[in-house]
Amino acid sequence: MSNETCEELFTPISPALGAGLDGSEITLNSSGSHHELRKLHTRIDLIRQETLKSGGIYLYSNQQGCDGDRLYYDGCAMIVINGRIVAQGSQFSLNDVETVIASVVSKKFEAIDPKSHELFSTATKSPVYERVEVDFSLSSNPEGLDLRVRPSTEIAIKYHLPEEEIAYGPACWLWDYLRRSSSGGFFLPLSGGVDSCATAVCRLVYQAVSERKNPQVIKDLLRIVGEPSDSKWLPSSPQDVASRLFHTAYLGMAENSSKDTRSRAKALAKDIGAYHLDLNIDTVYYAVTTLFTTVTSYTPKFKMFGGTPASNLALQNIQARLRMVLSDLFAQLLPTVRGRNKNNPENQNPGGLLVLGSANVDESLRGYLTKYDCSSADIIPIGGVAKQDLKRFIL
Known part of the structure; x- marks a missing residue:
């Protein structure tokens, strides 16, 4: 699991790509991205491209509301896996807090062409990130396993005109x-x-x-x-x-x-x-x-x-x-x-x-x-x- 910030998502070589090449399966982004016309298209395109290039799950949250200044932060939290949007929050809401939920299975290499030697070559040359071991599991206990739960399917992206x-x-x-x-x-x-x-x-x-x-x-x-x-x-x-x-x-x-x-x-x-x-x-x-x-x-x-x-x-x-x-x-x-x-x-x-x-x-x-x-x-x-x-x- 790795993380990147709001501005890092918009850089030519974002940290999530490097961390993904080093084996990170989940990227967290607690963003503070303000609203501009058509900016949501750019955000989603960047996140989809990141997860398509190196695979993995991207958990994106964004500030929602006004900070007392001239900027408005338009929310639209989302969960993306291998370029597919499986959950999306509202872009314009009066709610102080919104939560989006999805059931996902980490299939990091599903998005990667196994014949792509260039990608694996790039991964071997990428810097090694320092790892912090945490005694925690994202999986449910076997006793609480619900076999009826299925991975969330891809949804149609909601764009406003x-x-x-x-x-x-x-x-x-x-x-x-x-x-x-x-x-x-x-x-x-x-x-x-x-x-x-x-x-x-x-x-x-x-x-x-x-x-x-x-x-x-x-x-x-x-x-x-x-x-x-x-x-x-x-x-x-x-x-x-x-x-x-x-x-x-x-x-x-x-x-x-x-x-x-x-x-x-x-x-x-x-x-x-x-x-x-x-x-x-x-x-x-x-x-x-x-x-x-x-x-x-x-x-x-x-x-x-x-x-x-x-x-x-x-x-x-x-x-x-x-x-x-x-x-x-x-x-x-x-x-x-x-x-x-x-x-x-x-x-x-x-x-x-x-x-x-x-x-x-x-x-x-x-x-x-x-x-x-x-x-x-x-x-x-x-x-x-x-x-x-x-x-x-x-x-």
């Missing part, structure tokens, strides 16, 4: 980050794209509560929405979860925002089940421009009204940056306004909301965004996703 990964990966990360942050939910200035990630959180939480009766998810959900630990409240639908966790707002201008845009935002929020606000920011906008004019005696104008390019850009940026300030204000106080702890007066922490942003990786790399606008959020769930992948996801 990239569009599914975009929905479930950020959703699991959002839930894990939320429950560790002592916040009371999410606040999103409606702008598209990211909405689907946040609604996926509500679906996953509802499934974990209603279908799987996950006690940890139920406990976390009650705490987050401000219910006492002995409360009998449970959500009746994903929309019911969204109504307690998810807050949206359309921050428009009376002169510039169309009725169609407002109505679409309202309809989207209603369909999601979110707590929605529709407001105009004209008064705040004019307060800022009036202050500037009072101090400088200069009145900035949009280009269409004879203003300079600098004035035009400055006025546009005021609107965008006011949305950031107002988003933070509403996110901090909405739980108090809604009486989050009215059913749990012992909890004195109202718990503000985490502000979600909707910038993607292409916009960030190219600088195609306004600094300190709504992209300056607490969390940007799709910040590592390319625009082309997002288009396929939305369509």
Whole structure:
């Protein structure tokens, strides 16, 4: 039995290959591999190739959840024997711990062509690993032997489509980050794209509560929405979860925002089940421009009204940056306004909301965004996703 780490699996000559040539039959990998689109294909290909080259059993486990940083670890534990997957865990789950089980028989040389002299020649030249003898047997005692147990057969590998990964990966990360942050939910200035990630959180939480009766998810959900630990409240639908966790707002201008845009935002929020606000920011906008004019005696104008390019850009940026300030204000106080702890007066922490942003990786790399606008959020769930992948996801 040998082991290798997460990064060693991705190296050109992994330790498992050398240990396999020296007679190791079982490889253990307690990994910490973070989620990236299509990365699971690479992991599985590497593990299968290792066990096909030198034979043996590969036991792969991976961290699952968020570590409080920007990375999400997507689990997907598996058991592989001679290139065949015989057990696979879920890739996106709200469970803290998952266990996969398989019955295997060590047939190390089954995967090796007996006519392959090159392999045996390589094995004789490979370094000899230090051995630590352990007085332990992996086999059952003869008295407890169950002849009905058969080796596990190969299973079809479960891959998620990239569009599914975009929905479930950020959703699991959002839930894990939320429950560790002592916040009371999410606040999103409606702008598209990211909405689907946040609604996926509500679906996953509802499934974990209603279908799987996950006690940890139920406990976390009650705490987050401000219910006492002995409360009998449970959500009746994903929309019911969204109504307690998810807050949206359309921050428009009376002169510039169309009725169609407002109505679409309202309809989207209603369909999601979110707590929605529709407001105009004209008064705040004019307060800022009036202050500037009072101090400088200069009145900035949009280009269409004879203003300079600098004035035009400055006025546009005021609107965008006011949305950031107002988003933070509403996110901090909405739980108090809604009486989050009215059913749990012992909890004195109202718990503000985490502000979600909707910038993607292409916009960030190219600088195609306004600094300190709504992209300056607490969390940007799709910040590592390319625009082309997002288009396929939305369509």
